[in-house]
Amino acid sequence: MTEPLLVLHALHDTYLDMFRAAGLEPYRGWNKADHVAADAEIASELRILLTSGSRGLTAEEMDTYPKLEMVLALGAGYENIDHKAARARGLVVTHGPGANARQVADHAMALILGTMHKIAQGDAAVRAGRWSQFRRDLHPSISGRKLGVLGLGRIGREIAKSGSGGFAMPIGYTARNPRSDVDYSYFEDPIALARWADVIAIATPGGDGTRHLVNAAFLEALGSDGYLVNIARGSVVDTDALIEALKTGVIAGAGLDVIEGEPEVPAALLACDTVVFTPHIGGHAPEAVKATVELAIENIQAHLAGKPVLTPVPEK
Structure with a gap:
C-alpha cells in the first residue's frame, strides 16, 4: 500500500511522478476543490503533508x-x-535549504540587470514605437557598483559570488554575525549597509524577525541612485514605504520577484514605471524544483525508516 502525501504547493505532474516512483501517492491540495476531495479520502489516515x-x-x-x-x-x-x-503535536518539520540557491541567485542577478538597464521598459517602448525616445535615456551599468546583500545564507552567498565575480562588484552584507570565511564588508546595521550600497539584494528569511526590515528609513539611506531587488519574501519590505519611495524618487528603482500579500499587487x-516584476519564480528552474523534490523524498524516506531527517527546520 502506498503512503498518501497531501501536496499543498502547486507542482507539475513530472514532480508528482517522482513521489509516486518513491512509493508515495500524492494528492493535489493546492486548489480548494481538490483539497476538499483529498481530505474526504485521506484526512483520517494522513501522516505526511507537503507545503511551502x-x-x-x-x-x-x-x-x-x-x-x-x-x-x-x-x-x-x-x-x-x-x-x-x-x-506541541510532536510533528517533524523539514525544509529544503540550498536546493535552489544557485537558481534564485541567477534570478536575482537577472532582476538587478533588468531593473538597472530597464529591460522590461525598453521592450515595452520598442513595441509601442518609442525606440528613439527611449534611447535618449541613460541607464547605469552594474559593473563595479557596490552590492549590498541583506542576509548571507546560501542564496545570499551565491548572489555575492555572482556579483563579485562576473561583475566585479564590491560586496557588503548583513547577517546575525560576521562570517569568517568571506572577505566581504560586514555591516551590523542594515541601514548602514543601505547607505553604503548602490544595489541591495534581499536574501533574508521571512517571518516576524524580518518583517518590514526594509522600511522608509532604509530606503532613504539607499538613496536616489540606489536600486532594491527582492527574491526573498515580500514581508521583508514595507510596501507602502516602497511605493512612496518609488513615486517620489527616494530610490531609483526596484526588481521584485516577491510582494507582500502576493499574488495581489497594489495598483x-x-x-510605478521604475519597477520590474516577476511572479515569484526565482527558484522555478527545472533543476531547482527537481532538487527540492529529491530532498523532500529523502527526508520522507528517512522519517518512515525511523531515522533522523536530513534538513529539519532550526529550533526557534
Missing part, C-alpha cells in the same frame, strides 16, 4: 489530520508554518 514557506500550515489545518507526523516545506522558507503548534505599485 509562503503557503504555510496553520494549527487549525494540523488539527484536521489526527495522524499527521510530518510537515515538509518545499524550498528554504518555512515562515508560515505554525511551529509552536507543530512542536499604486503597478503604476
